[in-house]
Amino acid sequence: MKRFSAQRQAVLEAVSSTKCHPTADWVYDEVRKIIPKVSLGTVYRNLADLKAEGNIIGFTDSSGVEHFDATTLPHLHFQCTECGKVIDVPGVFVNTDANEALNQLDTEVCGALFLYFGKCSECKNIN
Amino acid sequence: MKRFSAQRQAVLEAVSSTKCHPTADWVYDEVRKIIPKVSLGTVYRNLADLKAEGNIIGFTDSSGVEHFDATTLPHLHFQCTECGKVIDVPGVFVNTDANEALNQLDTEVCGALFLYFGKCSECKNIN
DNA sequence: ATTGCTAATAGGAACTATTACTGTTAAAAA
DNA sequence: TTTTTAACAGTAATAGTTCCTATTAGCAAT
Numbered sequence: 001m002k003r004f005s006a007q008r009q010a011v012l013e014a015v016s017s018t019k020c021h022p023t024a025d026w027v028y029d030e031v032r033k034i035i036p037k038v039s040l041g042t043v044y045r046n047l048a049d050l051k052a053e054g055n056i057i058g059f060t061d062s063s064g065v066e067h068f069d070a071t072t073l074p075h076l077h078f079q080c081t082e083c084g085k086v087i088d089v090p091g092v093f094v095n096t097d098a099n100e101a102l103n104q105l106d107t108e109v110c111g112a113l114f115l116y117f118g119k120c121s122e123c124k125n126i127n
Numbered sequence: 128m129k130r131f132s133a134q135r136q137a138v139l140e141a142v143s144s145t146k147c148h149p150t151a152d153w154v155y156d157e158v159r160k161i162i163p164k165v166s167l168g169t170v171y172r173n174l175a176d177l178k179a180e181g182n183i184i185g186f187t188d189s190s191g192v193e194h195f196d197a198t199t200l201p202h203l204h205f206q207c208t209e210c211g212k213v214i215d216v217p218g219v220f221v222n223t224d225a226n227e228a229l230n231q232l233d234t235e236v237c238g239a240l241f242l243y244f245g246k247c248s249e250c251k252n253i254n
Numbered sequence: 255a256t257t258g259c260t261a262a263t264a265g266g267a268a269c270t271a272t273t274a275c276t277g278t279t280a281a282a283a284a
Numbered sequence: 285t286t287t288t289t290a291a292c293a294g295t296a297a298t299a300g301t302t303c304c305t306a307t308t309a310g311c312a313a314t
Binding site: 059060061062063064065066076078080081087089090091098101102105106107108109110111112113114115116117118119120121124 | 186187188189190191192193203205207208214216217218225228229232233234235236237238239240241242243244245246247248251
Protein backbone atom coordinates (compact mmCIF):
# COMPACT_ATOMS: atom_id res chain seq x y z
CA MET A 1 0.00 0.00 0.00
CA LYS A 2 2.11 2.79 1.38
CA ARG A 3 5.20 3.20 -0.70
CA PHE A 4 8.26 4.59 1.02
CA SER A 5 9.95 6.12 -2.01
CA ALA A 6 13.54 7.29 -2.25
CA GLN A 7 12.30 10.89 -2.32
CA ARG A 8 10.32 10.49 0.86
CA GLN A 9 13.25 8.80 2.57
CA ALA A 10 15.59 11.62 1.53
CA VAL A 11 13.12 14.20 2.88
CA LEU A 12 12.84 12.41 6.22
CA GLU A 13 16.60 12.01 6.48
CA ALA A 14 17.17 15.68 5.69
CA VAL A 15 14.83 16.76 8.47
CA SER A 16 16.29 14.20 10.88
CA SER A 17 19.87 15.17 10.09
CA THR A 18 19.67 18.61 11.67
CA LYS A 19 18.57 20.50 14.74
CA CYS A 20 18.07 23.71 12.78
CA HIS A 21 14.28 23.32 12.37
CA PRO A 22 14.50 23.55 8.60
CA THR A 23 12.08 25.14 6.20
CA ALA A 24 10.77 23.41 3.07
CA ASP A 25 13.32 25.32 1.05
CA TRP A 26 16.24 24.13 3.15
CA VAL A 27 15.00 20.54 2.86
CA TYR A 28 14.64 21.00 -0.90
CA ASP A 29 18.29 22.09 -1.19
CA GLU A 30 19.38 19.20 0.97
CA VAL A 31 17.41 16.56 -0.91
CA ARG A 32 18.72 17.85 -4.24
CA LYS A 33 22.22 16.89 -3.11
CA ILE A 34 21.01 13.28 -3.10
CA ILE A 35 18.35 13.41 -5.82
CA PRO A 36 19.21 16.40 -8.04
CA LYS A 37 16.03 16.17 -10.09
CA VAL A 38 13.64 16.18 -7.14
CA SER A 39 10.72 18.55 -7.46
CA LEU A 40 9.88 21.22 -4.90
CA GLY A 41 6.29 20.01 -5.00
CA THR A 42 7.44 16.52 -4.04
CA VAL A 43 9.30 17.92 -1.05
CA TYR A 44 6.21 19.82 0.08
CA ARG A 45 3.96 16.81 -0.36
CA ASN A 46 6.28 14.46 1.48
CA LEU A 47 6.75 16.93 4.32
CA ALA A 48 2.97 17.20 4.60
CA ASP A 49 2.57 13.41 4.53
CA LEU A 50 5.31 12.80 7.09
CA LYS A 51 3.67 15.39 9.29
CA ALA A 52 0.23 13.83 8.92
CA GLU A 53 1.69 10.45 9.84
CA GLY A 54 3.35 11.93 12.90
CA ASN A 55 6.91 11.22 11.79
CA ILE A 56 7.81 14.89 11.96
CA ILE A 57 6.15 17.98 13.36
CA GLY A 58 5.72 21.33 11.71
CA PHE A 59 5.06 24.80 13.02
CA THR A 60 4.63 28.21 11.45
CA ASP A 61 6.84 31.04 12.65
CA SER A 62 5.82 34.65 13.13
CA SER A 63 6.55 35.52 9.53
CA GLY A 64 4.36 32.75 8.22
CA VAL A 65 7.07 30.29 7.21
CA GLU A 66 6.68 26.66 8.19
CA HIS A 67 9.52 24.90 10.01
CA PHE A 68 9.88 21.16 10.46
CA ASP A 69 11.34 19.12 13.25
CA ALA A 70 12.03 15.41 13.61
CA THR A 71 11.83 15.69 17.39
CA THR A 72 8.17 14.94 17.89
CA LEU A 73 8.27 15.02 21.67
CA PRO A 74 6.56 18.16 22.98
CA HIS A 75 8.92 21.05 23.54
CA LEU A 76 8.99 24.81 23.12
CA HIS A 77 10.71 26.90 20.50
CA PHE A 78 12.47 30.23 20.48
CA GLN A 79 12.96 32.22 17.31
CA CYS A 80 15.43 35.06 16.91
CA THR A 81 13.77 38.12 15.41
CA GLU A 82 17.11 39.24 13.97
CA CYS A 83 18.48 36.17 12.21
CA GLY A 84 15.34 34.02 12.10
CA LYS A 85 17.04 31.04 13.70
CA VAL A 86 14.84 28.66 15.68
CA ILE A 87 16.18 26.83 18.72
CA ASP A 88 14.68 24.45 21.25
CA VAL A 89 13.75 25.49 24.77
CA PRO A 90 14.46 22.35 26.73
CA GLY A 91 12.86 20.93 29.83
CA VAL A 92 9.85 23.18 30.01
CA PHE A 93 6.48 21.97 31.12
CA VAL A 94 3.37 23.85 30.23
CA ASN A 95 0.92 24.44 33.02
CA THR A 96 -2.48 22.87 32.84
CA ASP A 97 -4.64 25.88 33.67
CA ALA A 98 -5.30 26.21 29.96
CA ASN A 99 -6.90 22.78 29.79
CA GLU A 100 -9.64 23.78 32.19
CA ALA A 101 -10.35 27.00 30.36
CA LEU A 102 -10.39 25.17 27.04
CA ASN A 103 -12.79 22.59 28.42
CA GLN A 104 -15.10 25.36 29.52
CA LEU A 105 -15.04 26.67 25.95
CA ASP A 106 -16.16 23.20 24.86
CA THR A 107 -13.27 22.78 22.45
CA GLU A 108 -11.48 19.66 21.33
CA VAL A 109 -7.80 20.52 21.52
CA CYS A 110 -5.47 18.54 19.29
CA GLY A 111 -2.31 20.60 19.42
CA ALA A 112 -0.60 23.75 20.51
CA LEU A 113 2.11 26.07 19.36
CA PHE A 114 4.38 27.75 21.87
CA LEU A 115 6.84 30.09 20.28
CA TYR A 116 8.96 32.66 22.06
CA PHE A 117 10.76 35.37 20.18
CA GLY A 118 13.47 37.90 20.86
CA LYS A 119 17.18 38.08 20.27
CA CYS A 120 19.40 35.03 20.41
CA SER A 121 22.68 35.13 22.30
CA GLU A 122 24.65 36.01 19.19
CA CYS A 123 22.42 38.76 17.78
CA LYS A 124 21.90 40.18 21.26
CA ASN A 125 25.57 41.11 21.54
CA ILE A 126 25.86 42.57 18.05
CA ASN A 127 23.31 45.34 18.46
CA MET B 128 4.63 64.85 13.27
CA LYS B 129 2.44 61.81 13.67
CA ARG B 130 -0.68 62.24 11.64
CA PHE B 131 -3.72 60.30 12.81
CA SER B 132 -5.48 60.07 9.48
CA ALA B 133 -9.06 59.04 8.85
CA GLN B 134 -7.77 55.83 7.30
CA ARG B 135 -5.71 54.93 10.33
CA GLN B 136 -8.60 55.71 12.64
CA ALA B 137 -10.91 53.52 10.61
CA VAL B 138 -8.40 50.67 10.74
CA LEU B 139 -8.06 50.97 14.51
CA GLU B 140 -11.81 51.14 14.97
CA ALA B 141 -12.36 48.11 12.78
CA VAL B 142 -9.95 46.04 14.84
CA SER B 143 -11.38 47.38 18.10
CA SER B 144 -14.96 46.75 17.06
CA THR B 145 -14.70 42.97 17.09
CA LYS B 146 -13.54 40.03 19.12
CA CYS B 147 -13.04 37.90 16.02
CA HIS B 148 -9.26 38.49 15.74
CA PRO B 149 -9.54 39.78 12.19
CA THR B 150 -7.12 39.37 9.32
CA ALA B 151 -5.91 42.24 7.15
CA ASP B 152 -8.47 41.27 4.55
CA TRP B 153 -11.37 41.43 6.99
CA VAL B 154 -10.19 44.84 8.16
CA TYR B 155 -9.92 45.96 4.54
CA ASP B 156 -13.54 45.01 3.88
CA GLU B 157 -14.64 46.73 7.05
CA VAL B 158 -12.75 49.96 6.37
CA ARG B 159 -14.11 50.11 2.83
CA LYS B 160 -17.59 50.46 4.29
CA ILE B 161 -16.42 53.79 5.73
CA ILE B 162 -13.82 54.81 3.14
CA PRO B 163 -14.70 52.96 -0.07
CA LYS B 164 -11.57 54.02 -1.91
CA VAL B 165 -9.11 52.91 0.77
CA SER B 166 -6.16 50.93 -0.52
CA LEU B 167 -5.23 47.50 0.74
CA GLY B 168 -1.64 48.70 1.07
CA THR B 169 -2.82 51.48 3.37
CA VAL B 170 -4.60 48.96 5.56
CA TYR B 171 -1.47 46.82 5.81
CA ARG B 172 0.73 49.82 6.58
CA ASN B 173 -1.57 51.13 9.27
CA LEU B 174 -1.94 47.71 10.85
CA ALA B 175 1.85 47.44 10.96
CA ASP B 176 2.19 50.93 12.42
CA LEU B 177 -0.52 50.40 15.04
CA LYS B 178 1.19 47.15 15.97
CA ALA B 179 4.61 48.81 16.22
CA GLU B 180 3.12 51.51 18.45
CA GLY B 181 1.55 48.88 20.68
CA ASN B 182 -2.05 49.90 19.99
CA ILE B 183 -2.88 46.47 18.67
CA ILE B 184 -1.17 43.10 18.70
CA GLY B 185 -0.72 40.70 15.83
CA PHE B 186 0.00 37.00 15.64
CA THR B 187 0.45 34.52 12.83
CA ASP B 188 -1.75 31.44 12.77
CA SER B 189 -0.74 27.95 11.73
CA SER B 190 -1.46 28.64 8.08
CA GLY B 191 0.72 31.71 8.02
CA VAL B 192 -2.01 34.35 8.12
CA GLU B 193 -1.67 37.25 10.51
CA HIS B 194 -4.52 38.06 12.89
CA PHE B 195 -4.92 41.31 14.82
CA ASP B 196 -6.34 42.02 18.21
CA ALA B 197 -7.06 45.27 20.03
CA THR B 198 -6.81 43.50 23.38
CA THR B 199 -3.14 44.00 24.09
CA LEU B 200 -3.18 42.39 27.53
CA PRO B 201 -1.47 39.01 27.43
CA HIS B 202 -3.81 36.12 26.81
CA LEU B 203 -3.89 32.86 24.91
CA HIS B 204 -5.64 32.00 21.68
CA PHE B 205 -7.40 28.97 20.29
CA GLN B 206 -7.89 28.44 16.59
CA CYS B 207 -10.37 26.02 15.07
CA THR B 208 -8.73 23.84 12.44
CA GLU B 209 -12.07 23.40 10.69
CA CYS B 210 -13.45 26.93 10.32
CA GLY B 211 -10.29 28.92 11.09
CA LYS B 212 -11.97 30.99 13.78
CA VAL B 213 -9.78 32.34 16.58
CA ILE B 214 -11.10 32.78 20.09
CA ASP B 215 -9.60 33.92 23.38
CA VAL B 216 -8.68 31.52 26.15
CA PRO B 217 -9.39 33.59 29.24
CA GLY B 218 -7.79 33.61 32.63
CA VAL B 219 -4.77 31.48 31.87
CA PHE B 220 -1.40 32.14 33.36
CA VAL B 221 1.68 30.77 31.75
CA ASN B 222 4.16 29.10 34.01
CA THR B 223 7.58 30.61 34.46
CA ASP B 224 9.72 27.53 33.93
CA ALA B 225 10.39 28.76 30.42
CA ASN B 226 11.97 31.97 31.66
CA GLU B 227 14.71 30.07 33.45
CA ALA B 228 15.43 27.91 30.45
CA LEU B 229 15.45 30.94 28.17
CA ASN B 230 17.86 32.74 30.49
CA GLN B 231 20.17 29.76 30.35
CA LEU B 232 20.11 30.02 26.57
CA ASP B 233 21.23 33.65 26.98
CA THR B 234 18.32 35.01 24.96
CA GLU B 235 16.53 38.32 25.24
CA VAL B 236 12.84 37.46 25.06
CA CYS B 237 10.51 40.18 23.85
CA GLY B 238 7.35 38.23 23.14
CA ALA B 239 5.65 34.90 22.85
CA LEU B 240 2.94 33.24 20.88
CA PHE B 241 0.70 30.67 22.49
CA LEU B 242 -1.78 29.19 20.13
CA TYR B 243 -3.90 26.11 20.71
CA PHE B 244 -5.71 24.40 17.91
CA GLY B 245 -8.40 21.83 17.50
CA LYS B 246 -12.13 21.89 16.92
CA CYS B 247 -14.35 24.63 18.30
CA SER B 248 -17.63 23.77 19.99
CA GLU B 249 -19.59 24.26 16.78
CA CYS B 250 -17.38 22.32 14.37
CA LYS B 251 -16.88 19.58 16.98
CA ASN B 252 -20.53 18.64 16.86
CA ILE B 253 -20.85 18.73 13.09
CA ASN B 254 -18.30 16.02 12.35
C1' DA C 255 7.16 -11.28 -18.96
C1' DT C 256 3.07 -8.53 -19.92
C1' DT C 257 -0.93 -6.21 -18.52
C1' DG C 258 -3.51 -3.32 -15.64
C1' DC C 259 -3.96 -0.57 -11.57
C1' DT C 260 -2.55 2.91 -8.57
C1' DA C 261 0.84 5.69 -5.92
C1' DA C 262 4.26 8.84 -6.64
C1' DT C 263 6.69 11.82 -9.46
C1' DA C 264 8.59 16.24 -12.19
C1' DG C 265 7.67 20.46 -13.76
C1' DG C 266 5.34 24.36 -13.85
C1' DA C 267 1.18 27.25 -13.43
C1' DA C 268 -1.75 29.30 -10.15
C1' DC C 269 -2.96 31.15 -5.78
C1' DT C 270 -2.77 33.99 -1.44
C1' DA C 271 -0.97 36.98 1.80
C1' DT C 272 2.07 40.47 1.93
C1' DT C 273 5.44 44.06 0.59
C1' DA C 274 7.48 47.50 -2.46
C1' DC C 275 7.16 51.04 -5.85
C1' DT C 276 5.29 55.29 -8.11
C1' DG C 277 3.06 59.21 -8.64
C1' DT C 278 -0.55 62.06 -6.15
C1' DT C 279 -2.98 64.38 -2.26
C1' DA C 280 -3.40 66.96 1.70
C1' DA C 281 -2.01 68.32 6.24
C1' DA C 282 1.23 71.00 8.75
C1' DA C 283 5.28 74.21 8.95
C1' DA C 284 7.59 78.21 7.47
C1' DT D 285 1.02 81.50 0.36
C1' DT D 286 4.61 78.52 -0.53
C1' DT D 287 7.20 74.69 0.98
C1' DT D 288 7.73 70.44 3.06
C1' DT D 289 6.54 65.97 3.99
C1' DA D 290 3.62 62.17 5.87
C1' DA D 291 0.15 59.53 4.14
C1' DC D 292 -2.30 58.11 0.44
C1' DA D 293 -4.35 55.12 -3.91
C1' DG D 294 -3.26 52.13 -7.22
C1' DT D 295 -0.59 48.71 -8.95
C1' DA D 296 3.36 45.65 -9.68
C1' DA D 297 6.17 42.41 -7.56
C1' DT D 298 7.44 38.89 -4.27
C1' DA D 299 7.57 34.56 -1.39
C1' DG D 300 5.77 30.62 0.25
C1' DT D 301 2.81 27.24 -0.84
C1' DT D 302 -0.62 24.48 -3.25
C1' DC D 303 -2.66 22.58 -7.29
C1' DC D 304 -2.70 20.49 -11.92
C1' DT D 305 -1.27 17.50 -15.85
C1' DA D 306 1.27 14.31 -18.03
C1' DT D 307 4.57 10.82 -16.99
C1' DT D 308 6.93 7.17 -14.40
C1' DA D 309 7.52 3.29 -11.41
C1' DG D 310 6.21 -0.34 -8.29
C1' DC D 311 3.12 -4.17 -7.30
C1' DA D 312 -0.51 -7.99 -8.17
C1' DA D 313 -2.66 -11.05 -11.02
C1' DT D 314 -2.73 -13.08 -14.91
